[in-house]
Amino acid sequence: MRDARLYNSLTRQECIIGTRLALSFYSCGPTVYDDAHIGNFRSFLNADILRRTLELLGHRVKHVMNITDVGHMTEDSSADGGGEDKMAVAGRRLAEAKKSGKLPPGASADIDPSSPTAIADFYAARFLEDARHLGLKVAIEAEAIRTSGGNPDTLMPRPTRCIPQMVVMIEQLVAGGHAYVAQDGAVYFDVRSFPAYGRLSGNTLDQLREGAGDRIDAAHQAVKRHPADFLLWKPDSKHLMRWPSPWGEGYPGWHIECSAMARMLLGDEIDIHSGGEDNIFPHHECEVAQSCCATSLPVFARHWFHTRHLQVEGEKMSKSKGNFFTARDLFAKGVTPAALRLELVRTHYRSNANFTMQGLQDCQRMVDRWSRMQAQLVGSAKQSVAAGEHLDPGPLERALAQFTEALCDDLNVSRAIAALNEAVGAPPEAHTSVCPHRELASLLAMDSVLGVLGRNTPVAGAAPAQSPEFISAVETLITQRAAARAAKDWPESDRVRAELTKLGVAVKDGPQGATWSMA
C-alpha cells in the first residue's frame, strides 16, 4: 500500500498518515441554525477528498461527522454562556418568514419555530440533502444506514442525543482534578492542569491573557481560576435546550461535544481529526485538553487536518458584500453539483481558495470533458469483450499513477487534476489500441476521489421549471426551423433561431437533430 504524506497542524510538518489498514477520522461538521454556505462545504469536501484518497490507497476509513444541534450563544465572547441562544434566533427568523409567507423553499408549513428540535431537524435535513448532492460520502453512507432501518447517528452524531456521554466525560475530568465547579455553579476546565494546552494552536497561556483584551466579560472571568478556563457545563433552568446533570439542569459547553462523540464512536485515540482553520483555536485546542485529560492518554488525534478559508471573487465572503452563497443558492441557479464540488476542492487545502463564477464555469467544462471521455470508453468497452492484458497501459492508466502520487504528496489535488486533464487531452490515437476496460477503470478510480462524474446534472427541481405551454411553443419553433433547414432556407432558419434567443432559448444542431436549453 502506498503511503500518503500529509501536513499535520499539530507537528507543523508533513508526515506519513497511518500505515494501518483501518483508520478512524473525525470531522467537525455543520451547525444547523441555518443553511451551510460554500465555505462550510469547502472544509467538509476537503475532508471527503482526504477520506476518498485514503480509500483509493486501500485503507478502510471510518469517517464520522457531527451535526451540531445544540443551541449555542450569540454573544458568548467569554465562552461562559451569555447572549441569546442561536437556535432561538433561528426560530425567530423562521417565525417571521412564516408570517410573511417567505419560508425557505421546501420548508413544511407546519414547522414549529418555537421548537429547537424542529429547527435543528429542518436545517439538518437540508444540510444532508446538499451534502449528498455534493458527494460527501459520510452523508451518503449515513443515508444508506437510515433507509435500511439502522441508526445514522453512528456516523453523523447529534450532540443533543449524546448528553449522557458528555456528562460522564465531565465527571471524569472533575474527578481527575482537571475541572472544577465555580462559584456560579458552572463547571470549567482548568487549563493549567494540562501543560500541553496551547501546543496545537501555538498560543501560550500568557499570550492568551494578553490577547484577551476587552472581549472578556469581567463577571465571568472573576469566578474562573484562569482566564482561559473554558465552560464544560452551564446550569441554566431557563435555557431553551436543557438536560439533567449532577451540576443541575443546563447545557454542555461547546467543546465537550466533539470530544465525547469522537470517543463514543471512534475510541479514545483517533487517527485524523479535521475542521476549518478557524477551529484550531479554541475549539480543537480545547478538545485535545479534554480528551487527553479524560482518557489519561498523551494523544487524542494523531493527525490534525485543517482547511483554509474560502474567499469569493477575491474578497472575504460576507452577507453584507453580497458574495455569500449557500450550496442551495447555486443549485437553484442550475449549477451542477459536479461543478461546485470541483470548484471547492481544486485548490490546495492549505491555501486560501478563491471561488468565482468564472471558475465554476471552468469546472463545468472540465467535468463535461471527462464525462465525454467516460462515454467514449464505455462505448469502446462494449465492443471489446476481452480485457487486453497484453496491451500497453493507455494515457489514463498512466495518469492514474501520477494522480495517486500527487494526492500522496500532501493532497495535491491541482496536480492530480492536471494529470487527468493531460491524459484526457492526449491525441485520439493514444486512446485507441489500448484496452478500454483498463482505461475506463483508471478513469473511474480517479473519479472515486474527485467524485464528479455521477453528479453532472442540475439538482432536480432546482432550476425553474418551464410551463408546458412554453415548452410546446419552443418545440413548434424548433420544428419550423428544422423544416427551414431541410429546405436550405437559411434566412428563415436564422430568423426562427433569433426568435428562440428572445425567449432565452439556446439551440444546438447535433447529429440527432436540434436540442435546446435555457441560455
Added chain:
RNA sequence: GGCCGCGUACCCAAGUGGCCCAAGGGGACGGAUUGCAAAUCCGUUAUUCGUGGGUUCAAAUCCCACCGCGGCCUCCA
C-alpha cells in the same frame, strides 16, 4: 498590539534552490469542421513569478525591507 499564512499570465492555479525562457484548466486569438452557429479537434497566448535590495556559480523558490491580501488571538468551515 501579538502570532501566522499568502501575493505566479486576462481569470483560476501547480511548481518552494539547477530538469522552470514556469504544469494543468478556462478565456482570447488563428486554423480545421459546420449553411451560419454550438460542440469537437489542431495551434498560439508569462525570457517571467507583488516591489526594491541581498545571498549564491545558479533564485518564482533562501534572507531583509516595503506594499497588498487573508487567518487566529475565547461566535465562525
